[in-house]
Amino acid sequence: MTLVIKPLRKAVLPVAGLGTRFLPATKAMPKEMLPVVDRPLIQYAIDEARAAGIEEFCLITGRGKDSLIDYFDVAFELETTLRERNKLDALEALGPTSIEAGALSAVRQQEPLGLGHAIWCARSFIGDDPFAILLPDDVVKSDVPCLKQLVDVYNQTGGNVLAVTEVPREHTNRYGILKTGEDDGRLVEVKGLVEKPKPEDAPSNLSIIGRYILTADVMPHLSKLERGAGGEVQLTDAMAKVIGHAPFHGLRYEGRRFDCGNKVGYLEAQIAFSIDRPDLGDAVRAFLKNYTG
Structure with missing residues (x-):
């Protein structure tokens, strides 16, 4: 039987969180609008x-x-003003901030019931199509964009593909953790998934990060709105129920992930991205010496 792989064209971005770790800055602005250098996380x-x-x-x-x-x-108004003042570099910088009419939709998650509930809220958008999930808190610095790495695998295997990374075993209770099958060092077969297991119960130390490619097969399980860890509707639990019915893989992606959901990770991302900028790198390295001794 030939595996039919639908083209991946849709992405869901859960951005309903309150951003309490960044208060008071997030009192009046979404956390996802916090900039890393001069681009917001979103x-x-x-x-x-x-x-x-x-x-x-x-x-x-x-x-x-x-x-x-x-x-x-x-x-x-802004673009007209920049054009009139001949600030063409600034005008060009605005280009990626526009999305074609009809290509962006928004859905309200009215209650904070977890990531699985957030994805369920997008059910009409998803329909029967495969879809990507990107959590903007996770910023990945890589030569090949992280999601592109997952898409390349998806186009070969079909099914579901997760970005995964090894974490200290004592931290498994913070993440969704894989039970692994065949493993070639880069691509690993997913045999099971456990949400935030205790270190002594974790089947591995391979953790999911905020990049997923899933088929619509997960949606009927999410629609049951069953509560899991933390009393929330867990995406991990719904994904676990489709294992064995379609290909399911984890990819050890190439690149450096910054957890911008916490202050240390966010500040590290600022430095990592700024020192690679031709217009900022030398100046940033110079002033860092003032603080590092």
């Missing part, structure tokens, strides 16, 4: 998705998050 995720061939985007938002939608609109 822009990094959208740019990565576009580089992987994604054409349609769905933001899972909450109250007070409308600025995320506004950000990807056309700013006529």
Whole structure:
């Protein structure tokens, strides 16, 4: 039987969180609008998705998050002013902030019931199609965009593909953890998934990060809205139920992941991305010497 692989064109970006770790900054702005150098976190995720061939985007938002939608609109007044003042470099920088009309939708997650619930909120957008999930808190610095690496695997294997990385065993209770099958050192067969297991119960130390490619087969399981760890609807639990019915792989992606959901990871990302900029690198390295001795 020939495996039919549908083209991947859709991405869901859950952005409904309150961003409490970054208060008071996030009192009046979404966490996903916090910039790493001069691009907000949400822009990094959208740019990565576009580089992987994604054409349609769905933001899972909450109250007070409308600025995320506004950000990807056309700013006529600003663009006109920049053009009149001949600030063409600034005008060019705005290019990636616009998404084609009809290609961006937004759905409200009215209650904070977990990642699985957030994805379920996008059920009409997803339909019967495969879809990517990008969590903007995870910013991955790599030569080949992380989601593009997953798409290349998906186009070969079909089914479901997760970005995975090894974590210290004592930290397994923070992540979704894989039970592994065949493993060639890069691509690993997923035999099971456990959400936030205790270190002594973890089947491995391979953790999922915020990049997924899933088939619509997961949606009927999410629609049951069954509560798991933390009393939330866990995406990991629903994914575990489709294992064995379709190909399921984890990819040890190439690149460096920064957890911008916490302050240390966010500050590290600022440094890592700025020192690689031709216009900033030398200056950043110079001032860092003032603080590192």
